[in-house]
Amino acid sequence: MYQGSKVQRGPLPVATRGESPISIIGAGIAGAWQALLFAQAGHAVTLHERSDEAMMLSSSHWAGGMLAPWCESEVSEPIISRLGLRALDLWRRELPDTPFNGSLVVAHSRERNDFERFARLTSGHRRLDARALAELEPVLEGRFRDGLFFAGEGHVEPRRVLPKLHERIIAAGGTIKFNSEAGPDDIEGVVIDCRGLCARDTQPELRGVKGEMILIETDEVELARPVRLIHPRWPLYVIPRQDSLFMLGATSIEAEDTGVSVRSALELLSAAYAVHPAFAEARIVEFGSGLRPAFPDNLPRISIDKEKIAVNGLYRHGFLIAPALAELTLAFVERGQIDNEVMRCG
Numbered sequence: 321m322y323q324g325s326k327v328q329r330g331p332l333p334v335a336t337r338g339e340s341p342i343s344i345i346g347a348g349i350a351g352a353w354q355a356l357l358f359a360q361a362g363h364a365v366t367l368h369e370r371s372d373e374a375m376m377l378s379s380s381h382w383a384g385g386m387l388a389p390w391c392e393s394e395v396s397e398p399i400i401s402r403l404g405l406r407a408l409d410l411w412r413r414e415l416p417d418t419p420f421n422g423s424l425v426v427a428h429s430r431e432r433n434d435f436e437r438f439a440r441l442t443s444g445h446r447r448l449d450a451r452a453l454a455e456l457e458p459v460l461e462g463r464f465r466d467g468l469f470f471a472g473e474g475h476v477e478p479r480r481v482l483p484k485l486h487e488r489i490i491a492a493g494g495t496i497k498f499n500s501e502a503g504p505d506d507i508e509g510v511v512i513d514c515r516g517l518c519a520r521d522t523q524p525e526l527r528g529v530k531g532e533m534i535l536i537e538t539d540e541v542e543l544a545r546p547v548r549l550i551h552p553r554w555p556l557y558v559i560p561r562q563d564s565l566f567m568l569g570a571t572s573i574e575a576e577d578t579g580v581s582v583r584s585a586l587e588l589l590s591a592a593y594a595v596h597p598a599f600a601e602a603r604i605v606e607f608g609s610g611l612r613p614a615f616p617d618n619l620p621r622i623s624i625d626k627e628k629i630a631v632n633g634l635y636r637h638g639f640l641i642a643p644a645l646a647e648l649t650l651a652f653v654e655r656g657q658i659d660n661e662v663m664r665c666g
């Protein structure tokens with residue numbers, strides 16, 4: 321369990337180990353981690369997903385996949401750091417090949433004040449001068465005066481890691497039903513609703529926060545880790561993917577359409593160009609956007625109503641915190657433990 325979390329005994333456990341089948345709806349990052357930990361704990365798990373294996377209907381498909389609790393603490397509540405730090409251990413345990421080679425934060429001179437502010441508001445970083453920066457990422461030589469290195473952070477590639485998690489669920493004895501649309505009231509027994517934004521029928525406060533991204537391809541630039549560029553409006557970043565691909569992300573817009581605006585595209589592409597001008601020659605592979613499921617306080621929530629449990633509101637931290645939320649749900653179902661910061665009962 322968490323060090324320092326506010327945990328107390330709750331009501332009677334709704335199920336004891338292996339006795340009751342568990343149905344999970346939604347195979348995005350929240351549902352996948354729930355299914356994995358429950359299956360590994362010996363429960364009979366069925367995971368329902370309305371889309372096919374490509375998971376194009378999930379918010380998770382569009383994500384950056386950064387596991388960055390220290391960087392995110394600039395703008396998020398302490399609970400995100402608590403869950404995120406615990407989740408890093410779970411990522412390491414379940415997928416030991418997850419790259420944990422840190423992330424870099426850089427800024428151009430006009431964003432100097434915002435850079436210093438970012439340094440003040442975050443921890444877990446080391447300041448690198450231009451030479452140390454170039455040793456870490458040779459392609460950045462001569463580009464920035466200094467940078468912040470968050471050595472403990474990691475990143476995953478969502479479109480590769482979701483199938484890996486799905487494979488592990490099956491290996492642990494779970495069943496996944498793709499093209500299977502279900503609602504929490506359609507299924508008997510313990511149901512864990514991880515439908516993201518589609519859960520608005522039972523959680524009307526949910527809203528979608530649009531995040532736009534661009535995928536580009538080039539052999540001219542090599543990066544080993546995500547690079548964040550301080551930007552007056554959004555934390556823009558460039559994340560290296562396999563096969564010479566880079567993801568540029570992400571805007572954060574209070575809108576629920578899934579288009580990509582010219583303005584956002586210009587800003588994302590400019591960020592890449594600012595990190596390295598060789599990105600100007602890159603090929604644009606994809607424009608896209610996803611809707612982050614968020615509650616009004618932008619905090620995650622595990623809502624418990626007898627055997628119906630809903631895990632939602634992962635907002636911009638789904639990859640970072642989903643493993644820790646799954647661990648909390650399992651502790652509730654097996655032992656009746658309540659985490660006061662995240663759970664709402666009744």
Ligand SMILES: Cc1cc2nc3c(=O)[nH]c(=O)nc-3n(C[C@H](O)[C@H](O)[C@H](O)COP(=O)(O)OP(=O)(O)OC[C@H]3O[C@@H](n4cnc5c(N)ncnc54)[C@H](O)[C@@H]3O)c2cc1C
Pocket residue numbers: 345346347348349350351368369370371375377378379380381382383384385386387500501502503514515516517518519530531532533569570571609610611612613631632633634635636637638639640641
């Ligand atoms: C551009 C962008 C960048 C991001 N970058 C990061 C990042 O770097 N790090 C990070 O931690 N987070 C990031 N996020 C946030 C993260 O993607 C979300 O928090 C996360 O995807 C939410 O996961 P979820 O499983 O709750 O929802 P979803 O991924 O949307 O999954 C819900 C699933 O439920 C399925 N479903 C819905 N209704 C039904 C039904 N009735 N029956 C069956 N299935 C159903 C859907 O098809 C979907 O697959 C980013 C998001 C965006 C958009």
